[in-house]
Amino acid sequence: MSGLIRGNFAFMGKVALLAIVTAMLALLTEHAFVQKEYAIGSFLLFAILALNFTYLTKFSIPLKFFVPGILFFIAFVIAPIIFTLSMSTYHYQTGNILGKGEATQQVVTLGAEPDENGTTFDINVGETPSGDFAILVSDIANNKFFISTKDTRTEVPASGVTLDENGVATAAPGFTLISAEMLSKSDDYSRIHYKYQDKFYIGIEGQNVGAVFQQSLTYDKAAGVIKNVVTGDTYKDNGRGNWAKVGAPDEMLTPGWRAPIWFENYTKLVSDEKVRTPLIKVFIWTVVFAGMSVLTTFALGLLLAMALNRKIRGRRIYRSILILPYAMPSVMSILIWAGMFDTEFGAINNLLHTHIAWFTDANFARGAVLLVNLWLGFPYFYLICSGSLQAIPTELQEAAAIDGANPRQIFRKITLPLLLQILSPLLIASFAFNFNNFNLIYLLTGGGPRETLDGQIAGATDILISYTYQIAFGNNTQDFGLASAISVLIFVLVASISLYGLKKSKVMETFG
């Protein structure tokens, strides 16, 4: 047995495992660098070095236990927090997703306007004797042919070209055709503006199609502006991630880019009526939902734990049944409950002989959410209350009873205070969990009902996290910057409430 953890066999196993992990991380690193995700790639490279250094040296024994945890902590806790914090200071939404360089390049690409008639030609791609890319253009309607390169256009008489069965020129003096197979190896030839006439050029629009364009938008890097050479308009960086027209700032070119706007997303939470009003409503409901959820699940769990704390027949069977909701995946339970609340076909309306539209009435929907959360949450409190009740010395209750206290007084004055002292951290954790209970809201009601005809964005059962999701992903215009700012707000709120609760309960003192 000791051979498994010491000796050559164990050492070889360690080396093999390290090689596999290193290979996987090296693969991810390669992908990250290929995708130009340099921060992720650098972190993965650091992880490879850290793992190999830690496990191949005797630098630090404790580090051998901590390194995987530290790396995961950085990757999945610290990095998302930093990213969210950073994005909350950006104008980062639909239309402002790219970096400035790529956005500007695309604006210029989109600034290639086809000529008035949408002229297109049949072309073949080849090269000149000097090795420059060239296109042999067939103007079949006018029986004219010419060879174009980036800088020159050479007319070729009809008698000088070889035509295929469609009348398209495939060969001409001074032009060597390049096969489609060869061309498929690189797209470089397609980025060239082949000379046509005046300001117009021929762009490649398919393996054998060229179209006439005029480059209307050009980027003046020195002046930091984009100019429209056709209309004479100038567009400058508006400081919010868009090229905006000088004199008419509302006219902007797309796409835009992510631009820092510092605390604007935060001030918007207070100053923008459209954001502030639903946010306040959602915040109030979030606190009520989280508080009620903790209260009801704790009350029911405690009640059942006290009931089953006495010796009764079939106690084990009852206990097994009571933890079943906890054993079942919550996603399944929520979806089953959603079906049971269906107005037309749901079991609840059928049993009650009612026709309640559970998810279209705000109050019924909120009731349904609390009810389902009670079902999902009470087994947890039942389990921990059962354990905690057994930890309270029975002598205390017996002494109180001898002193004349009735059961209710014993519960209020002895059992409950002692229980709360033990369970306070768990109650606070449960509150924090429910504050961000996205799964329940998203799967059960989707945050609804919403009065869409009144322009409501937030639904009656939306909590802060589902509202954030709605802002980030729920609409045609996705505002990741604002959603990040709300996420930071949630983080601060949950952290503050948890710290306050922990301080009040004096739990931290117990841990010294």
Place this chain on the structure above:
Amino acid sequence: MNRKRLGLFGVIASAALAITATVVPAAHAASEILIWADETRGPHLATLFAANPNVIPGSTIKVVSFSSYAALGDALDKYTGSAGPDIFIGGNDWVTKLAKSGKLAPVTLTASQKSNFAATNFFDLTYKKKIYGVPVDINNVAMVYNTKLVTSAPKTYGDMVDFYKANKVSKGLKAGLCFTGGGMAWGGLSGLSALGADPYFMRAKGVPDVYKGFNGTTFGNNVKKYLLDANGKSNGFFPATDTGCADNFKAGLVPYATLGNWEWKKYQDLGFTMNFMPVPGVVAGTYGHMFGSVNGAFLTTNAEKHGVAVAAKSLLTGYFASAAGQIAYEAIELRPPANLDAQASASVSDAQKNMANAATLAGIPQIGAFLGSNAGGANYWDSSGGYWTAVLVQGKDPVVEGKKLAAMWKKNVAVGKADL
């Protein structure tokens, strides 16, 4: 680290690099065109290109299928850098968002290529006057009536309601009209439009009328007349959701239903007659509009980044947009092709043609710039269902809510026109 351990590290590093270099394929193979599609189109395209591997000389085509249309949309939304496809097959509801975010690349079609399609098809593929893809097939719904319950085609909306009221009890009808495919917003437009609510109107020449809105009072009164009882509650003819519609129609408990053009075959196989028609309006000879939109094959900016822009453009314009390409594809996909020559082809089934005819009779282009706009408070997709919930479930006044809907859509169009 001593020399022995350094050597060991070298061995591990070499082994790791050897594994990654030999086992792992490159993220995007050279001259490979990557296509993303949903769960039905993806496998069909894979079959198509497996049988025709050389449609673009020198290039290979790889198709990636997603589990649903929504999953495809989600992936298109979320990919960053060059991780996405070169081409994807999708609907117009994504065009504005993706073009605005710089994920789509423009495609230039020749005049003859454009003439192969109805001019309105290009609304679905356009953002700020640039075309970002080619029309592949028509995407519409059409109404059918169950000939075991109803003997002749209804002429007006009132005919359907009268039939429902007269037979509700005796035949145990669960509803009069419902939507089996496309959802209450997309598939359900004809239900709204037949009673007078349209998100926008088209002028005669296929140009949207950006100033005209529907009359909320007229629409609300029609809802009151046809869908509510004397107490202002739903009379059951038109359910507020599409839950159970397909099952009830199949079971003969709903006389009229709209089908999506991707699902007619399974109903035909069950023995239903494919008597396609648009939903009749309140006046004989008028019909509720349906989205006669097209699904497109769209070019992304990744094609340029992957060095396959020319090949991808050739695949779009030379194959996806061609009659031959669409006939080959729709023989598997079974939707009406968008290419006019392909539509007329003998190899396209009667059902496909009749579906297309229904779209010709009452179809309107699906203009994402209007439908996706939420300038009025909510976009079309959320507000259309919101109306039915407010009136049929919550019992709100149909005229008051109708006026709100009309004002909201009018503002959406007024603002959305900037994105045309």
